[in-house]
Amino acid sequence: MSTFEFISVFISIIFGLGLAHLLTNAMAHVFQRKLSYERGAYLSFTTMLVLGQWWTLFRWRDFETWTFDAFAILVLWALTVFAMPVALYPPNEDVRAEIKHRRTFLSLFFAMGVLDLAQTAMLGDLFQPWY
Numbered sequence: 001m002s003t004f005e006f007i008s009v010f011i012s013i014i015f016g017l018g019l020a021h022l023l024t025n026a027m028a029h030v031f032q033r034k035l036s037y038e039r040g041a042y043l044s045f046t047t048m049l050v051l052g053q054w055w056t057l058f059r060w061r062d063f064e065t066w067t068f069d070a071f072a073i074l075v076l077w078a079l080t081v082f083a084m085p086v087a088l089y090p091p092n093e094d095v096r097a098e099i100k101h102r103r104t105f106l107s108l109f110f111a112m113g114v115l116d117l118a119q120t121a122m123l124g125d126l127f128q129p130w131y
Contacts, residue, residue: 003066008057011078015054018082022046025089042088042105049109053081053116059123070122077115084108 026043029035035043063070087105 004061004063007066007071007074008060011057011074012054014075014078014082015050015057018085019047019050019054021082021089022050022085025085029089039088046084046088049112050081050085053077053112056116063123070119073115073119073122077112077119080108080112080115084112 022043026035029039057074060074084105087101087108090101
């Protein structure tokens, strides 16, 4: 097993747990008829974001010199992606606190973007787009 395979399994578990939390709570809202258009838009956006970030992990397959810094950036990046569905569907949800949860969600989205830039810079692809 290569280093990438070892790390990607761990990070895939984190992404999978985030996606499972997102879809489980979304279906609970659908069955309770509490899924608003706004929350549905957040749900669609977050689902595509988690899947896109999971796919982005594959870019690390050819990375040769693994360091703890690279590992830490990837794990923090994955944890922020995991925390976004939890912020969207928090445990013991209170309707009055929905604005607070939205701010948390958007703050996590910003943090994920910063960590995404950091991991892209570690790959050396920050100023070399795919096109």
